[in-house]
Amino acid sequence: xxxxxxxxxxxxxxxxxxxxxxxxxxxxxxxxxxxxxxxxxxxxxxxxxxxxxxxxxxxxxxxxxxxxxxxxxxxxxxxxxxxxxxxxxxxxxxxxxxxxxxxxxxxxxxxxxxxxxxxxxxxxxxxxxxxxxxxxxxxxxxxxxxxxxxxxxxxxxxxxxxxxxxxxxxxxxxxxxxxxxxxxxxxxxxx
Numbered sequence: 001x002x003x004x005x006x007x008x009x010x011x012x013x014x015x016x017x018x019x020x021x022x023x024x025x026x027x028x029x030x031x032x033x034x035x036x037x038x039x040x041x042x043x044x045x046x047x048x049x050x051x052x053x054x055x056x057x058x059x060x061x062x063x064x065x066x067x068x069x070x071x072x073x074x075x076x077x078x079x080x081x082x083x084x085x086x087x088x089x090x091x092x093x094x095x096x097x098x099x100x101x102x103x104x105x106x107x108x109x110x111x112x113x114x115x116x117x118x119x120x121x122x123x124x125x126x127x128x129x130x131x132x133x134x135x136x137x138x139x140x141x142x143x144x145x146x147x148x149x150x151x152x153x154x155x156x157x158x159x160x161x162x163x164x165x166x167x168x169x170x171x172x173x174x175x176x177x178x179x180x181x182x183x184x185x186x187x188x189x190x191x
Contacts, residue, residue: 005039014034
């Protein structure tokens with residue numbers, strides 16, 4: 001087996017282990033067992049568990065960036081693109097077992113590395129949103145504002161409408177989410 005294949009084999013095994021057991025409970029022994037390699041093989045590519053975890057996060061972030069770029073249609077209005085990108089990213093997040101386990105571990109046990117991993121991913125999403133808000137301001141699609149503040153509000157609102165609200169209300173459809181998102185951010189509530 002080629003060296004590149006072993007490295008990828010270790011990354012896949014580590015992703016599976018982090019997804020099943022979380023950051024805290026994953027050991028290099030588990031990763032080696034899942035990858036069907038000796039523990040020394042892992043250390044050929046990665047110094048420690050933290051470096052292995054960071055590499056997995058880097059790959060996830062790259063995949064998220066590709067998803068966002070794929071969803072943007074420059075000929076469409078800002079809010080249509082925003083909704084499409086956030087929807088695709090949240091769908092990716094909900095289907096990716098690693099996110100689910102990290103969120104669970106961060107909430108249940110407060111594992112710093114799990115929380116930091118989620119924070120890194122959120123930071124990338126917010127930076128992306130900020131750039132899109134800046135572009136929408138330059139193109140006159142939205143009023144001049146602080147892109148960083150608006151990005152955080154947009155992201156939190158979207159999470160509230162898609163995930164948090166379902167804890168106290170019947171889950172909204174995609175069309176309802178789009179309606180409320182547009183109502184709160186584009187139109188406002190006043191008559």
